[in-house]
Amino acid sequence: MRPSGRAADQMRAVVLEPGFAKHAEGSCFVRFGDTHVLCTASLDERVPPFLKGSGKGWVTAEYGMLPRSTNTRTDREAARGKQSGRTQEIQRLIGRSLRAVTDLGKLGERQIKIDCDVIQADGGTRTAAITGSYVALYQCLQHMKRLKMVSAIPMTDSVAAVSCGIVAGHPVLDLDYAEDSGAETDANFVLTGAAKLIEVQATAEGAPFAEAELLRLLELARHGAGQLASLQRQVLGL
Secondary structure (H helix, E strand, O other), rough: OOOOOOOOOOOOEEEEEEEOOOOOOEEEEEEOOOOOEEEEEEOOOOOHHOOOOOOOOEEEEEEEOOOOOOOOOOOHHHHHHHOOOOHHHHHHHHHHHOOOOEEEOOOOOEEEEEEEEEEEOOOOHHHHHHHHHHHHHHHHHHHHHHHOOOOOOOOOOOEEEEEEEOOOOOOEEOOOOOHHHOEEEEEEEEOOOOOOOOEEEEEOOOOOOOOOOHHHHHHHHHHHHHHHHHHHHHHHHH
């Protein structure tokens, strides 16, 4: 029995609220159970220096956890003067995941910056951030289309992410903190709406895992990501 009482292949309750932030070109407040993340997309008419003159655009991301997103207060990274390695890893993952399904050549020389702020953390903040960021990015691109900055939405597919793991010897989907903190194997899967893989992060935290167990985790991830893709389509009216 999982601490939450969920079945092995059962996601937490997932809620996506598009248009949550008034001033952003795109936004989504995402809830994976008690993990809550605000994702916003901001349009910038400038690209990074390495793309200047290329005719191509860029999508990038920043990620951060608010001081009381966990059960004890953590100092803001700005107060420390530098980002942690974990923060840098996660925001690069979010950026890679979104760029994998975006036709950058059709953006023009524009950059879309995604900000992911963790309001409350209970495991799976990076997967929630990726899932909500897609909705925010899509809304930003809809905004650009309305202004005739692009002729069509320059995305090749949707993208969502979900965690899986082996807990007490059993493969399970969408780990909350109670499971994540004690998992023998911890994995994150980033998948397109067509169930193609963008990234897999899998680590033996307690004991090595077999190929068959990895394939079972992938099966669970595809099941969960399919549900997330359906919800994304629903809230975007696609």
